Amino acid sequence: MAYRTHLMVCTGTACVSCGSFNIKKLLEEEIKKQGLDKEVLVVGTGCQGFCAKGPIVVVQPEDIFYQLLSPEDIPYLVEEHFLKGRPVKKMMYTPPGEKIQIPTVSEIGFFSKQRLIALRNKGLIDAEKIDDYIGRDGYNALIKVLTSMTSEDIIKEIKNSGLRGRGGAGFPTGLKWEICKNSKGNPKYIICNADEGDPGAYMDRSIVESDPHAVIEGMLIGAKAIGAQEGFVYIRSEYPLAIHRLEIAIEQAREYGLLGKDILDKGFDFDLQIKQGAGAFVCGEETSLIHSIEGISPEPSQRPPFPAESGLWGQPTNINNVQTWANVPRIILRGADWFAGIGTEKSKGTKVFSLVGKINNTGLVEVPMGITLREIIYDIGGGIPGGKKFKGVQIGGPSGGVVPASLIDLPVDYEKLTEVGSMMGSGGMVVVDEDTCMVDLAKYFLDFTSDESCGKCVSCREGSSAMLEILTRITEGKGKEGDIEFLEELGQAVKDASQCGLGQTLPNPVLSTIANFRDEYEAHIKDKKCPAHVCKALINFHIDPDKCTGCTVCAKNCPADAISGNRKEPHIIDQDKCIKCGICYTVCKFDSINVE
Amino acid sequence: MGNKKVGSVLVVGAGIAGIQSSLDLANSGFKVYLLEQTPAIGGTMAQLDKTFPTNDCAMCILSPKLVDCGRHPNIEIITNAELGKVVGKAGNFKVEVKKKPRYVDEDKCTGCAACTQNCPVSIALYPVEKIYIKLKDEDLKIVKPILEKYRDQKGNLLPILQQINKEFRYLPEDILRYVSDELDIHLADIYNIVTFYNAFNLEPRGKHIITACIGTACHVQGAPGLIAALEVELGIKVGQTTKDMNFTLETARCFGCCGLAPVITVDEDVHGKLKRADIPGIVRHYKLMEEKQDA
Numbered sequence: 002m003a004y005r006t007h008l009m010v011c012t013g014t015a016c017v018s019c020g021s022f023n024i025k026k027l028l029e030e031e032i033k034k035q036g037l038d039k040e041v042l043v044v045g046t047g048c049q050g051f052c053a054k055g056p057i058v059v060v061q062p063e064d065i066f067y068q069l070l071s072p073e074d075i076p077y078l079v080e081e082h083f084l085k086g087r088p089v090k091k092m093m094y095t096p097p098g099e100k101i102q103i104p105t106v107s108e109i110g111f112f113s114k115q116r117l118i119a120l121r122n123k124g125l126i127d128a129e130k131i132d133d134y135i136g137r138d139g140y141n142a143l144i145k146v147l148t149s150m151t152s153e154d155i156i157k158e159i160k161n162s163g164l165r166g167r168g169g170a171g172f173p174t175g176l177k178w179e180i181c182k183n184s185k186g187n188p189k190y191i192i193c194n195a196d197e198g199d200p201g202a203y204m205d206r207s208i209v210e211s212d213p214h215a216v217i218e219g220m221l222i223g224a225k226a227i228g229a230q231e232g233f234v235y236i237r238s239e240y241p242l243a244i245h246r247l248e249i250a251i252e253q254a255r256e257y258g259l260l261g262k263d264i265l266d267k268g269f270d271f272d273l274q275i276k277q278g279a280g281a282f283v284c285g286e287e288t289s290l291i292h293s294i295e296g297i298s299p300e301p302s303q304r305p306p307f308p309a310e311s312g313l314w315g316q317p318t319n320i321n322n323v324q325t326w327a328n329v330p331r332i333i334l335r336g337a338d339w340f341a342g343i344g345t346e347k348s349k350g351t352k353v354f355s356l357v358g359k360i361n362n363t364g365l366v367e368v369p370m371g372i373t374l375r376e377i378i379y380d381i382g383g384g385i386p387g388g389k390k391f392k393g394v395q396i397g398g399p400s401g402g403v404v405p406a407s408l409i410d411l412p413v414d415y416e417k418l419t420e421v422g423s424m425m426g427s428g429g430m431v432v433v434d435e436d437t438c439m440v441d442l443a444k445y446f447l448d449f450t451s452d453e454s455c456g457k458c459v460s461c462r463e464g465s466s467a468m469l470e471i472l473t474r475i476t477e478g479k480g481k482e483g484d485i486e487f488l489e490e491l492g493q494a495v496k497d498a499s500q501c502g503l504g505q506t507l508p509n510p511v512l513s514t515i516a517n518f519r520d521e522y523e524a525h526i527k528d529k530k531c532p533a534h535v536c537k538a539l540i541n542f543h544i545d546p547d548k549c550t551g552c553t554v555c556a557k558n559c560p561a562d563a564i565s566g567n568r569k570e571p572h573i574i575d576q577d578k579c580i581k582c583g584i585c586y587t588v589c590k591f592d593s594i595n596v597e
Numbered sequence: 598m599g600n601k602k603v604g605s606v607l608v609v610g611a612g613i614a615g616i617q618s619s620l621d622l623a624n625s626g627f628k629v630y631l632l633e634q635t636p637a638i639g640g641t642m643a644q645l646d647k648t649f650p651t652n653d654c655a656m657c658i659l660s661p662k663l664v665d666c667g668r669h670p671n672i673e674i675i676t677n678a679e680l681g682k683v684v685g686k687a688g689n690f691k692v693e694v695k696k697k698p699r700y701v702d703e704d705k706c707t708g709c710a711a712c713t714q715n716c717p718v719s720i721a722l723y724p725v726e727k728i729y730i731k732l733k734d735e736d737l738k739i740v741k742p743i744l745e746k747y748r749d750q751k752g753n754l755l756p757i758l759q760q761i762n763k764e765f766r767y768l769p770e771d772i773l774r775y776v777s778d779e780l781d782i783h784l785a786d787i788y789n790i791v792t793f794y795n796a797f798n799l800e801p802r803g804k805h806i807i808t809a810c811i812g813t814a815c816h817v818q819g820a821p822g823l824i825a826a827l828e829v830e831l832g833i834k835v836g837q838t839t840k841d842m843n844f845t846l847e848t849a850r851c852f853g854c855c856g857l858a859p860v861i862t863v864d865e866d867v868h869g870k871l872k873r874a875d876i877p878g879i880v881r882h883y884k885l886m887e888e889k890q891d892a
Contacts, residue, residue, distance in 0.1 A: 052856025
């Protein structure tokens with residue numbers, strides 16, 4: 002049946018938590034009530050990327066973007082737009098600081114600067130329907146591979162495309178496949194690494210939620226190239242919706258004969274299993290992930306032998322990240338030259354970043370390699386909220402570093418980021434402004450890594466806790482002369498002596514903040530001041546008696562009963578009782594609370 | 598104590614720690630009595646292949662010390678013996694040692710091992726007493742199907758533990774012992790896995806699990822403040838459960854809802870873009886829900 006209009010309701014995790022399932026249900030009911038259910042179809046899609054504005058509905062084919070919908074909006078929206086044909090302006094997107102709404106997706110800066118390959122189906126298909134995927138050229142690449150390409154052809158194509166591992170390290174994918182194909186041993190396994198442990202990154206979850214078949218198709222092609230018959234998707238248990246959609250997708254692919262025995266009658270067997278993680282950051286490391294699937298203690302092991310030679314149960318194993326797999330079908334279908342034409346000399350194609358933190362348009366963006374940070378932060382991200390000063394962007398999670406504001410014109414690719422002491426990582430971009438304390442941020446990452454260190458190597462286990470201890474001391478105002486130099490020395494030692502990626506990269510957040518924001522460290526140590534007013538031990542809250550109106554809001558909200566004063570008279574904070582939680586600062590409507 | 602060495606020392610337990618202490622003491626001039634319960638010194642380390650965290654060969658470290666210990670003039674090894682009464686105070690102890698019979702003349706035995714090889718009766722020296730865990734019927738009803746589902750799969754421990762953790766909201770000790778018996782996996786190995794991952798709990802948890810995200814995006818957007826407010830509101834610290842067993846407060850490293858930072862979840866519900874002042878309202882909502890149910 003043909004419908005004149007499709008309503009694409011975003012049902013990614015972020016929008017779901019804003020109530021998008023309810024919005025979808027209400028839309029369906031309202032459309033039925035108006036007798037439009039034969040003309041308008043409501044589709045639940047995966048994450049559309051613009052998470053800050055959820056719940057989101059996109060009207061196709063008009064391409065109209067509705068945002069921040071609430072249940073009360075729905076009857077009006079349906080009546081105005083779908084019955085009377087008048088798009089509702091007040092529910093459309095208005096760029097920060099402007100007054101005129103932008104009606105269509107393609108005109109919104111957040112979307113127009115993006116180049117979609119891995120996320121090409123986002124917002125356009127129902128992730129739980131394989132037919133939607135097939136309708137968008139889905140599984141055509143698999144047909145091409147099975148009918149007209151040999152293993153060597155596939156590997157050559159991927160090699161020529163210049164695709165590199167999207168998990169962060171950037172190892173050439175084609176080369177990885179070739180090593181695995183050529184190593185002796187049978188059976189061979191392939192694994193999709195969806196253990197997205199980086200705090201602040203969620204692109205893998207989004208791809209699995211919005212386009213699970215792209216991952217499955219990519220893995221099928223990889224399996225054909227390498228000669229594997231069994232595959233695993235190792236996914237975080239914190240992503241229930243993604244696991245659910247992937248289960249459905251695998252089931253549907255089996256029904257269609259795209260997984261299992263004798264796929265498409267070409268004598269090619271391949272099947273997939275889902276393995277759930279249990280919340281350990283180190284399991285994103287490939288040897289550790291393999292141990293986790295095997296059910297033994299998931300500590301990383303020494304490489305070589307690399308998994309391509311001796312991986313899962315001692316067999317040759319190929320591991321790639323979700324995003325890498327999702328790129329594969331497009332490369333096969335459109336050719337290596339097309340893909341190699343996007344990006345920079347050494348980094349080809351696109352990369353999905355999760356743009357979060359102190360930025361207006363938080364969400365997922367896919368951009369060509371080589372785009373500058375300025376374009377990402379200002380053109381796509383819409384700048385920093387509240388007119389605050391942009392301070393830097395933390396790229397690559399706990400393994401990455403902070404790129405300072407002075408390097409905003411840096412083109413983003415693997416090499417350039419490494420040069421400035423950061424790294425691509427899985428692609429989390431956390432934007433920080435003047436209210437973020439860099440020492441506190443470094444301490445935050447060390448707290449994370451020292452907690453997640455598996456403890457196998459002394460340098461990582463002891464080194465991370467020693468660095469954390471020093472950073473904690475600095476944020477408590479007990480920093481000593483020489484601490485910075487010692488941190489630098491210790492960081493280098495941990496880098497040199499650790500076995501796996503976790504230990505080798507965990508000093509990055511500290512080293513890069515020292516390199517770029519040394520003055521902040523010095524302010525903490527020498528002046529005992531936190532310039533961003535974050536470190537509790539170094540700040541005090543005071544009420545400005547001239548501005549305080551005695552409204553009592555702060556006193557009512559203070560959890561420690563530290564604020565006293567009569568109604569309509571200036572209040573006062575008892576510094577001995579104050580726990581520096583900052584609630585009074587947030588609730589005061591008269592800007593009368595000062596932080597020093 | 599100065600340079601004058603007096604008296605003697607009793608070291609109880611001849612594992613690697615006991616051996617090293619004895620050697621150090623003996624080298625500083627003390628007479629050392631090294632007491633050991635089993636027939637031989639060496640302890641657990643002698644049974645290990647490698648040592649943590651350097652992966653050094655265990656016997657390569659241990660055996661020179663065993664030899665040193667055995668022929669040190671200041672060390673007297675007393676094996677197959679137990680510590681009885683200890684009386685006295687620092688500087689003057691009297692100790693009773695109970696020595697078990699060996700049925701072999703220790704002065705003449707050279708340890709050639711010919712007797713053990715030729716003994717016609719082979720019995721385990723120390724039979725492992727296996728205690729089979731009996732579970733309550735209602736627990737068994739839940740655990741058994743889980744075990745059956747995964748029993749023949751490779752790498753099945755993790756999914757089994759995940760299912761049990763989901764059903765009981767934590768991993769009860771007797772059930773872990775049962776799993777260990779059934780799958781023939783040592784309890785220590787299970788404990789290793791359980792404590793490695795964040796998703797498992799060894800303590801009972803409350804009816805509602807409140808989890809505050811402490812991912813990077815949430816951190817810079819004020820997650821520490823939310824946690825402080827939650828702690829005040831619930832009267833517990835992170836990782837604890839309220840006395841009425843209604844709420845457990847936990848933290849997680851990123852739910853992948855960074856666009857909504859800062860985020861907390863209560864059970865399956867996600868609450869995003871929160872401010873500290875929002876917390877009391879949310880907690881009150883669930884508290885009221887509980888009160889209604891009780892009434």
